[in-house]
Amino acid sequence: MKILIVEDEPELLQSMRLFLNSQGYRCEVAETYETASEKIIDDIFDCIILDISLPGGNGFDLVKLVKKLKKDDGVIIVSAFNELDNKLNGLKLGADDYLAKPFHLAELSARLHAIIRRRNFSGAEVFEHNELRVQVEDKMVFVHNKALLLNKKELDLLLFLIANKKRVISKSAISQHLSQNESGYYRGYDVIYAHMKNLKKKLTDAGCRDYIKTIYGVGYKLDCDEATD
Amino acid sequence: MRLLTKTSRLLLGYAIVVLLVSIPLFYFVIEQLYYQDIDDALRLRKEELTIRTKELKSDRDVALWLAMDNDVKISSSAPPLRDSIYPKLYQDTLAHEMEPYRELATALQVNHKIYHATIRRSLVESQDLIVGIAEVQGILLIILFIGWLLINRNISKKIWKPFDRIIDWLQNYQVDKEQSLIYPNSGIVEFDQLNRVVNDLVSKNKKTYLDQKNFIENASHEMQTPVAILQSKLDLLLQSQGLTAEQAHHLQSSYEVIERLTHLNQSLLLLSRIENQQFPDLVEISVKATVAKVLKHLEALIDDKPVSLNVELHGDKMLHGHPVLIEILLSNLITNAVHHTSANGYIHISNTDHCFLIENSGTPLPFDQSKLFSRFGKQNINRHGVGLGLAIAYEISQLYRLKLNYQFKKHMHQFSINF
Numbered sequence: 001m002k003i004l005i006v007e008d009e010p011e012l013l014q015s016m017r018l019f020l021n022s023q024g025y026r027c028e029v030a031e032t033y034e035t036a037s038e039k040i041i042d043d044i045f046d047c048i049i050l051d052i053s054l055p056g057g058n059g060f061d062l063v064k065l066v067k068k069l070k071k072d073d074g075v076i077i078v079s080a081f082n083e084l085d086n087k088l089n090g091l092k093l094g095a096d097d098y099l100a101k102p103f104h105l106a107e108l109s110a111r112l113h114a115i116i117r118r119r120n121f122s123g124a125e126v127f128e129h130n131e132l133r134v135q136v137e138d139k140m141v142f143v144h145n146k147a148l149l150l151n152k153k154e155l156d157l158l159l160f161l162i163a164n165k166k167r168v169i170s171k172s173a174i175s176q177h178l179s180q181n182e183s184g185y186y187r188g189y190d191v192i193y194a195h196m197k198n199l200k201k202k203l204t205d206a207g208c209r210d211y212i213k214t215i216y217g218v219g220y221k222l223d224c225d226e227a228t229d
Numbered sequence: 230m231r232l233l234t235k236t237s238r239l240l241l242g243y244a245i246v247v248l249l250v251s252i253p254l255f256y257f258v259i260e261q262l263y264y265q266d267i268d269d270a271l272r273l274r275k276e277e278l279t280i281r282t283k284e285l286k287s288d289r290d291v292a293l294w295l296a297m298d299n300d301v302k303i304s305s306s307a308p309p310l311r312d313s314i315y316p317k318l319y320q321d322t323l324a325h326e327m328e329p330y331r332e333l334a335t336a337l338q339v340n341h342k343i344y345h346a347t348i349r350r351s352l353v354e355s356q357d358l359i360v361g362i363a364e365v366q367g368i369l370l371i372i373l374f375i376g377w378l379l380i381n382r383n384i385s386k387k388i389w390k391p392f393d394r395i396i397d398w399l400q401n402y403q404v405d406k407e408q409s410l411i412y413p414n415s416g417i418v419e420f421d422q423l424n425r426v427v428n429d430l431v432s433k434n435k436k437t438y439l440d441q442k443n444f445i446e447n448a449s450h451e452m453q454t455p456v457a458i459l460q461s462k463l464d465l466l467l468q469s470q471g472l473t474a475e476q477a478h479h480l481q482s483s484y485e486v487i488e489r490l491t492h493l494n495q496s497l498l499l500l501s502r503i504e505n506q507q508f509p510d511l512v513e514i515s516v517k518a519t520v521a522k523v524l525k526h527l528e529a530l531i532d533d534k535p536v537s538l539n540v541e542l543h544g545d546k547m548l549h550g551h552p553v554l555i556e557i558l559l560s561n562l563i564t565n566a567v568h569h570t571s572a573n574g575y576i577h578i579s580n581t582d583h584c585f586l587i588e589n590s591g592t593p594l595p596f597d598q599s600k601l602f603s604r605f606g607k608q609n610i611n612r613h614g615v616g617l618g619l620a621i622a623y624e625i626s627q628l629y630r631l632k633l634n635y636q637f638k639k640h641m642h643q644f645s646i647n648f
Contacts, residue, residue: 009454012458101456171481191529194532
């Protein structure tokens with residue numbers, strides 16, 4: 001999977017590159033509008049992660065460029081302008097997703113994963129691990145081939161863990177993920193505890209082993225390796 | 230009171246006073262003029278009599294003359310030294326009514342003898358005439374004033390048209406929407422001046438608004454980028470192999486601080502955006518549906534605590550506002566109640582067409598009630614959030630002219646929004 005990261009802040013660029021590299025993505029980077037547009041013209045990417053304010057130009061123009069070239073690259077807009085206008089504007093121009101700074105790398109990875117899944121697998125991705133099977137696009141969960149009924153938050157939580165499987169997701173990232181599109185809500189960890197408790201209970205009640213590991217109170221990890229032995 | 234009504238009223242008042250004064254004045258003046266005329270006629274008659282009576286040579290002649298002319302009487306009482314004219318009533322021989330006359334009393338020499346003579350003239354017809362003239366004059370005056378008022382009203386309405394246009398334009402003006410300026414040419418100097426001033430003001434406002442908006446956006450950008458970097462570094466650190474419990478603990482603390490920073494930043498931006506009225510797209514929002522939505526989000530938290538929740542939603546009050554803000558308003562109040570209710574406490578939410586009420590059990594506020602809605606005014610603010618939730622709720626209620634009140638009653642904290 002080939003990704004282009006367009007971000008003028010070198011430290012943030014490096015973080016994204018490192019994180020996505022470790023997930024098996026090949027990352028190209030661009031720090032200015034010029035380099036970004038050159039790379040967009042010359043190459044094909046599965047997804048472009050795009051900052052809006054760039055030296056030498058505006059990220060929205062790069063979205064227009066992608067659409068003008070009739071390229072199929074997915075686009076995630078990353079912007080500190082956390083305003084509805086920017087979001088709507090970006091999506092109207094044809095961006096696939098919008099992420100406001102500051103975001104968690106796990107969130108970015110989950111969004112990236114979703115876009116690539118929609119483009120490459122036509123949505124038929126299935127996560128399967130022992131007795132647990134999740135049809136990601138249909139949002140169906142099966143334990144021992146029996147459908148398990150989860151509420152929206154619990155399902156979101158499980159899918160988020162799956163999108164970041166085998167890595168530690170901070171409680172902070174989970175809290176942000178669960179409260180997205182809920183402007184102004186208090187994001188407390190107590191909410192996550194409650195959802196996590198319910199999710200784990202439903203899974204174990206259905207006969208699923210506990211694959212969700214707690215990491216020293218800082219986060220969680222969907223651990224597919226250790227439980228397989 | 231409308232300006233036109235005010236000027237019309239003044240004019241009408243003046244017209245009534247003038248009318249009331251002018252009609253009797255008119256009557257009086259005409260009457261005086263008429264009396265003068267009559268008096269002149271009486272004097273003329275006297276001159277005539279003085280000449281004519283010389284021809285009467287005998288008492289018989291005198292008696293005949295007196296019988297012929299009913300309006301002249303002579304008596305042998307002492308003749309007046311000077312002529313005098315005065316009004317007098319006489320019994321009418323035919324109608325048996327008292328009728329008004331003008332009478333001239335004079336000394337008249339008839340047949341070598343000086344008599345006291347009176348010459349009179351009836352005023353009956355002349356009075357009808359005076360009344361008639363006065364009436365016609367009155368009616369004319371009334372017509373004149375009414376016509377004047379109507380014309381004045383009509384002209385005023387036309388003159389005020391450019392003004393009404395400005396008002397209309399201002400009413401529809403929104404600083405955040407692109408709008409053409411008002412066309413400054415109305416043909417009336419004062420209104421053109423007003424248009425120009427309004428255009429200037431609007432342009433200045435627009436500039437200030439844009440500057441402020443830019444500042445907010447820049448501040449947001451400048452603060453959120455470093456926070457984003459910091460957070461991404463923590464995310465990387467979290468993935469490192471062999472993370473110890475102590476390191477994890479430090480990481481967690483750092484995450485929490487960053488979240489507080491983010492939340493604080495976003496809350497401050499939200500507050501300034503509310504103050505700048507940057508939530509312009511107003512729609513009708515159901516309170517009932519919004520409360521239900523918020524409760525659904527907080528379900529897990531409420532169940533987990535646990536608190537007992539009692540919800541009574543009646544009617545379907547619609548609020549006019551931005552959906553995000555109305556949701557934040559209600560969710561901040563509800564979240565506040567959930568956080569400040571101790572385990573096994575009690576929350577009661579009710580909604581009618583006039584009032585949204587949320588109560589939660591608890592102990593009295595540990596700080597002054599006036600600080601409740603202020604920013605950062607409270608102690609131990611960092612246990613839940615950054616202490617801006619109620620300030621934001623208050624700001625939103627102000628924006629939409631809703632009355633947000635607090636009281637502590639019977640061990641219950643009570644927040645109410647009156648619609």
